[in-house]
Amino acid sequence: MSKKLEGKIALITGGSTGIGLATAKQFVEEGAYVYITGRRQPELDAAVASIGSNVTAIQGDVTKLEDLDRIYAQIGKEKERVDIVFANAGGSPLVPLGSITEEHFDQVFNVNVKALVFTAQKALPLMPDGGTIILTGSIVGIKGFPAFSIYSAAKAAVRNFARTWTTDLKDRGIRVNVISPGPIDTPLLNEAFSNPDDMKALASTVVMGRLGRPEEIAKAVTFLASGDASFITGAELFVDGGAAQV
Secondary structure, three states: OOOOOOOOEEEOOOOHHHHHHHHHHHHHHHOOOOEEEEEHHHHHHHHHHHHOOOOOEEOOOOOOOHHHHHHHHEEEEEEEOOOOOEEEOOOOOOOOOOOOOHHHHHHHHHHHHHHHHHHHHOOHHHHOOOOOOEEEHHHOOOOOOOOHHHHHHHHHHHHHHHHHHHHOOHHHHOOOEEEEEOOOOOHHHHHHHHOHHHHHHHHHHHOOOOOOOHHHHHHHHHHHHHHHHHOOOOOOEEEEEEOOOO
16 A cells, blocks of 8 residues: 655654654655754754654754755755645744733744745745645634734734645645644643643533644644645645534
8 A cells, every 4th residue: 555645755844742743753654754843952853763764853943044044955955855844833822912022922923924934935946846835723813712812813824824825836736735733732732731720621622522632633734745635725624623613
């Protein structure tokens, strides 16, 4: 049985933990060679060890354009192309209206919007026609949770990128889609909701009554990256246990 991503070259930003790491493992399992990026070398080293083979880690901060240039230069030199880009790096502390600072605004938009724009744009010279770009959105892009306003606005922007870039890239056959997770049991979420009662309350907002697993997002990303999704572009795929759907 052939693998879904046989022979493909993929880049996953924010690939050292959580959803990014789970997706890197899934991509490799499906036959891809994967590059992962992250800011912290120890986490990248641990990720490479856990993935095992067909993976290269490149330390870098995707909010810095010179780091993105260096990342793509290395991929270009070693593999000459990138077929799949999963622009996954992101996140945000929670700050309610009334306490938002300029620093908070800039930080959230830098990592969730600016970095994602240039991760996608700088991939284009290396991407063959028919490649695919997947962006990490979130259910917060369509919901109104307290203290999430800047992050939610950033993820709403991500949703629109898939629409506009699909039309920009239609002549090259490059598909652009958004994966929008609900609450997923990742190190980032555990950091934000360190109180077990808060985690239980969060799980209770999900129709299925539990948090999602990173592997469940990884399988959906793999679907969007593969030929199985050949007629899907400009779309947002919610993987949220029903949290934002009913």
